[in-house]
Amino acid sequence: MKNFFNNIKKYPLIIFFGIFLYVLSIADLFSPQYEFSDLENRYLSKFPAFSLKTLINNEYTPKVEDFTEDHFIKRNSWISLKSISETVLGKGENNGIVYGKDGYLFTKTLNSDFTQRVKNAGALASFIEYNDNFNISIMIAPTAPSVMTDKVKDGSPVNNAAAVIGQVSELAGSENVVDVTETLKSHSDEYIYYLTDHHWTTLGAYYAYADYMQSIGRNPQSLDSFEFVEVKDFLGTHYSKSKNFNVETDTMSYIKNDSQIDILGTKDSIYDYSKLETRDKYAMFLRGNNAYSTIKGNGEGKILVIKDSYANCFVPFLTEDFAQIDVLDMRFYMQNVTMLMEEQQYDQVLVLYNSETFDTDIYVPRLVMYNK
Amino acid sequence: MIFSNIFFLFRFLPVVLLIYYIVPYKYKNGIITIASLIFYSWGEVKYFPIMIASTVVDFFASRTIERNRDNIKIKKICLAISMCFNLGMLLFFKYTDFFIANINNFVGTSIPLLNITLPLGISFYTFQTMSYTIDVYRGKVAAEKNIINFYAFVTMFPQLIAGPIVKYTDINKKLNTYEGRITLEGINEGIKWFILGLGKKVLIANNVGALWTDIETMGFAVGTPLAWLGIIAYTLQIYFDFSGYSLMAIGLGKMLGFDFPMNFNLPYISKSITEFWRRWHITLSSWFKEYVYIPLGGNRKGIKRQIINMLVVWFLTGFWHGADWNFMLWGLYYFMLLTLEKVFLLKKLEKHPLIARIYTILAFVIGWAIFYITDLGVLGRFISTLFSFTPDARFGYYFGSYIVSIAVGILCSTSLTTKFYNKFKDNNYVMLPLLFVIFILSVAYLVDSTYNPFIYFRF
Numbered sequence: 033m034k035n036f037f038n039n040i041k042k043y044p045l046i047i048f049f050g051i052f053l054y055v056l057s058i059a060d061l062f063s064p065q066y067e068f069s070d071l072e073n074r075y076l077s078k079f080p081a082f083s084l085k086t087l088i089n090n091e092y093t094p095k096v097e098d099f100t101e102d103h104f105i106k107r108n109s110w111i112s113l114k115s116i117s118e119t120v121l122g123k124g125e126n127n128g129i130v131y132g133k134d135g136y137l138f139t140k141t142l143n144s145d146f147t148q149r150v151k152n153a154g155a156l157a158s159f160i161e162y163n164d165n166f167n168i169s170i171m172i173a174p175t176a177p178s179v180m181t182d183k184v185k186d187g188s189p190v191n192n193a194a195a196v197i198g199q200v201s202e203l204a205g206s207e208n209v210v211d212v213t214e215t216l217k218s219h220s221d222e223y224i225y226y227l228t229d230h231h232w233t234t235l236g237a238y239y240a241y242a243d244y245m246q247s248i249g250r251n252p253q254s255l256d257s258f259e260f261v262e263v264k265d266f267l268g269t270h271y272s273k274s275k276n277f278n279v280e281t282d283t284m285s286y287i288k289n290d291s292q293i294d295i296l297g298t299k300d301s302i303y304d305y306s307k308l309e310t311r312d313k314y315a316m317f318l319r320g321n322n323a324y325s326t327i328k329g330n331g332e333g334k335i336l337v338i339k340d341s342y343a344n345c346f347v348p349f350l351t352e353d354f355a356q357i358d359v360l361d362m363r364f365y366m367q368n369v370t371m372l373m374e375e376q377q378y379d380q381v382l383v384l385y386n387s388e389t390f391d392t393d394i395y396v397p398r399l400v401m402y403n404k
Numbered sequence: 405m406i407f408s409n410i411f412f413l414f415r416f417l418p419v420v421l422l423i424y425y426i427v428p429y430k431y432k433n434g435i436i437t438i439a440s441l442i443f444y445s446w447g448e449v450k451y452f453p454i455m456i457a458s459t460v461v462d463f464f465a466s467r468t469i470e471r472n473r474d475n476i477k478i479k480k481i482c483l484a485i486s487m488c489f490n491l492g493m494l495l496f497f498k499y500t501d502f503f504i505a506n507i508n509n510f511v512g513t514s515i516p517l518l519n520i521t522l523p524l525g526i527s528f529y530t531f532q533t534m535s536y537t538i539d540v541y542r543g544k545v546a547a548e549k550n551i552i553n554f555y556a557f558v559t560m561f562p563q564l565i566a567g568p569i570v571k572y573t574d575i576n577k578k579l580n581t582y583e584g585r586i587t588l589e590g591i592n593e594g595i596k597w598f599i600l601g602l603g604k605k606v607l608i609a610n611n612v613g614a615l616w617t618d619i620e621t622m623g624f625a626v627g628t629p630l631a632w633l634g635i636i637a638y639t640l641q642i643y644f645d646f647s648g649y650s651l652m653a654i655g656l657g658k659m660l661g662f663d664f665p666m667n668f669n670l671p672y673i674s675k676s677i678t679e680f681w682r683r684w685h686i687t688l689s690s691w692f693k694e695y696v697y698i699p700l701g702g703n704r705k706g707i708k709r710q711i712i713n714m715l716v717v718w719f720l721t722g723f724w725h726g727a728d729w730n731f732m733l734w735g736l737y738y739f740m741l742l743t744l745e746k747v748f749l750l751k752k753l754e755k756h757p758l759i760a761r762i763y764t765i766l767a768f769v770i771g772w773a774i775f776y777i778t779d780l781g782v783l784g785r786f787i788s789t790l791f792s793f794t795p796d797a798r799f800g801y802y803f804g805s806y807i808v809s810i811a812v813g814i815l816c817s818t819s820l821t822t823k824f825y826n827k828f829k830d831n832n833y834v835m836l837p838l839l840f841v842i843f844i845l846s847v848a849y850l851v852d853s854t855y856n857p858f859i860y861f862r863f
Binding site: 039040042043044045046048049052053054056057060087088090093096097100101104107110111113114115117120121122123124125127142145185186187188189275 | 409415450599796798805806843848
């Protein structure tokens with residue numbers, strides 16, 4: 033034994049590697065396990081339940097591997113280390129997020145296949161045709177890279193909103209499309225998109241709201257009439273993916289609004305303030321994404337908003353203009369939309385998607401799924 | 405299970421090494437076998453019996469050959485059984501669907517595909533067990549008497565799923581050695597190789613490979629500069645992935661006390677394709693040489709016969725890499741280049757080292773495009789993009805993102821790495837911090853793994 037110790041002293045690599053491997057492995061076994069990763073804003077994988085079937089289908093062991101990775105000791109520090117190394121290498125992206133200038137993060141988009149875009153635009157066209165007795169407007173909100181063009185590094189693989197809007201105009205008729213790109217561009221020196229999140233800011237949504245009101249021949253409320261409340265240290269969905277060590281945090285804002293939202297018969301404030309304490313702060317707006325909800329406003333007429341989450345901070349602006357605002361999320365709403373429209377006799381219908389969702393979302397065609 | 409994985413590094417490896425080192429020598433081969441079977445089943449539990457069957461057939465075929473050394477007939481029957489069984493399985497699992505699809509295509513039938521998933525590592529272990537039976541048949545080596553030792557040889561987890569193709573004669577002495585198999589020097593060496601291999605795979609191959617994956621997502625429809633950047637990235641990815649994997653295998657082998665043959669020897673510094681193939685996937689090329697090319701007569705029966713023999717070998721080499729036309733094309737492409745070199749080119753290349761290098765690099769880079777792109781129409785368009793001059797607005801972005809990784813990759817493909825290693829390998833003040841940084845960074849990339857492919861699934 034003494035001989036062994038004398039010998040092994042000659043091989044410090046064995047000692048270091050051995051200690052490192054075993055200390056880390058054992059410490060990992062006893063390190064605390066977290067259900068939810070605040071950094072990544074997601075539930076970490078659970079240890080899979082064993083069954084012979086999952087084992088034979090090669091579904092069990094990959095989950096054990098995922099679990100080990102997700103719960104590895106000091107996971108967040110390893111993630112930061114990787115991020116630092118990637119920055120040193122000059123990498124312009126991580127995990128599907130492209131780095132822009134001045135702290136902007138964008139969704140990486142490599143489309144070469146636009147079938148879903150065409151399908152969705154086609155669905156909107158037949159939706160408009162089928163419901164020609166209604167005033168239907170389509171707003172494809174450009175995402176940040178198409179507006180904040182000087183924040184995008186040359187040649188970055190990002191979404192091109194103009195192409196999406198062009199496709200929609202072509203199929204569904206440009207007279208039905210409210211294109212807010214130019215308006216937003218004219219305000220591109222303002223804080224209209226979050227750095228770390230895929231949404232526009234509440235201010236950005238206001239400019240789109242003003243454009244929309246004008247397009248239906250009404251005067252928008254003035255910007256001064258809204259009181260903005262700021263929420264510091266917001267880290268959005270893009271950061272949850274990129275996890276870059278040198279992130280700049282956002283300030284989220286919402287407008288003061290006392291309206292009530294009715295979700296499946298439960299009435300509550302249109303904002304879920306408890307979300308402000310969590311990572312997922314944007315989920316406060318309209319209390320997240322719900323299939324069908326209805327808001328009582330102080331204005332006149334009824335409007336239906338068919339939307340993705342871009343509308344969540346947009347809809348509060350409408351409460352002074354309409355008496356009733358109904359909100360549909362086609363990802364969750366399975367009923368016949370035309371039937372709802374006829375029953376409610378809406379004065380206005382607004383379809384609001386951002387240009388990235390519109391390219392990939394598979395639920396837009398549900399709008400016409402009951403059409404004969 | 406693959407080596408570049410947190411579960412392997414911090415669960416499987418420490419447990420297996422601990423048990424392996426503390427059990428008495430007579431149980432060590434048993435531990436290797438059990439550990440390897442778990443390792444294999446982890447990735448492919450369904451096909452585990454197939455691997456066992458392959459091993460059993462070759463074990464008993466070889467035992468029978470050994471006991472009937474003087475009976476040519478029995479020897480031949482046993483050899484034939486082993487060949488038919490191994491090649492039969494390989495053909496069935498790897499090529500059936502390819503043949504069905506092509507029959508459907510050419511004859512117009514609609515025989516349904518079997519949709520068989522390829523058993524993990526089948527191309528590697530069938531070659532291994534075949535070479536063993538052939539060697540026993542030839543009298544080069546005595547048949548293994550102990551089935552556990554034989555299992556340990558075939559299934560030994562470091563080399564089981566992606567090579568190197570270890571022949572029985574490479575490790576039979578160590579398999580039957582009990583004293584002195586494991587040395588601290590060997591373990592020390594093994595750790596070094598393992599960490600360097602891990603770094604090659606995780607830090608270089610995965611890093612540059614992401615670029616090629618993007619280009620594939622774009623349907624290979626890119627402009628000329630991006631096409632070159634992409635194919636260079638893939639050239640680096642396949643080398644660092646494959647040689648890194650082999651190096652990890654060799655390192656793990658050394659930790660267990662075995663010396664596996666080298667599989668890569670700086671292939672990208674070659675000055676001819678002939679040389680390239682002496683440096684790339686060495687265990688595969690020497691397998692084909694020893695068990696196909698030389699038995700066919702090699703170069704001993706005149707130049708015409710030699711060229712035919714080369715054609716056979718390169719057709720098989722191509723087809724071994726995957727059941728698709730492009731792999732055959734890839735094999736024939738190399739057959740053509742090697743034949744040209746044999747007939748006249750090699751002599752000319754020797755006189756112009758610079759031209760020789762450029763030619764060789766171009767040849768294997770184009771080769772990798774043929775190797776990767778299975779759709780021959782897309783392949784044709786991609787290669788013509790390489791030699792047209794179409795601009796690409798996305799080039800700047802990708803250049804900025806990947807140029808450092810690519811430069812590191814190119815630097816590490818040259819003999820600078822071996823020079824550095826030979827100079828400093830015993831200098832702990834250099835090696836320890838270097839290995840530490842490589843290991844720590846690799847773990848960081850594995851914990852946050854957004855891209856960590858296993859690229860040999862078609863082999």
